[in-house]
Amino acid sequence: MKTKTYLAVMEPCTTGYDVFFPDFPGCVASGKTIDQAARNAKDALSMHYYAMEEDGEDIPEPSAALNAEDTAGNVVSPITIYPELLHEEYRNRRVKTNTTIPAWLKAAAEERGINFSRVLENALMGMIN
Template identity: 35%
Template sequence: MKDTYTFPALFEIADDGIFIFFPDLPGCLPSAATMEEAFKNAKEALQLQLYGMEEDDEEIPASSSPIKIKQNPGQVLVMIDAWMPPFREKMLNKSMNKTVTIPRWLDILARKEKVNYSHLLQTSLKQYLGVEDSSSKHFSV
């Protein structure tokens, strides 16, 4: 797992927006309305694609040389960088919704006491697992 990846992207500029293609990552297809948004969306989409591949233990392909990529009229070739450590940390700290089941009588008591279920569950899980913070140092991605 690398910290930095750089992949070529083709920005296809059309009347109705900018469509982005990563030749090495066929499923990564962001789009945008402006060039500024295109760079932002391309970077975010690349990070999401790479993170998902890492999570699924998929092999991340080598980046193609920009010289070998054919451009069609209306396309611009750009290189997009993905700095993964802060993105991985962001994804690990992303809130997740979980459905839990408790007896109705317990829910009634908890609501009377204005219990914050999310806070209580997080605190209890941290205590149960013996962790003090949400740092990714406790496990590997």
């Protein structure tokens, strides 16, 4: 499985650590501890990477090294993501949608314990496939 590893720069601050990725301007995170900052950085990088791919933007190759200005007094940590898993995860995530049905139908379905989401999903899958 293909992986991508980017360098995250963790800057100490009064609340813990602020994180940025020199390869991805605008991709930021933070955390109270280095471990929390690294977890949040991975989430931020994953979402940023996915959004760029979905928008058809060029994805930068990981930098092999960072300049001294970025690293001075900071912690540098490699963050690895799995692009194929990102696509699968985000593509299959559950999203909320609103629908309108007659009140009597809603009441009758609720009385029978019918799962509205499951019914709608099954019906749409049947119509699409």
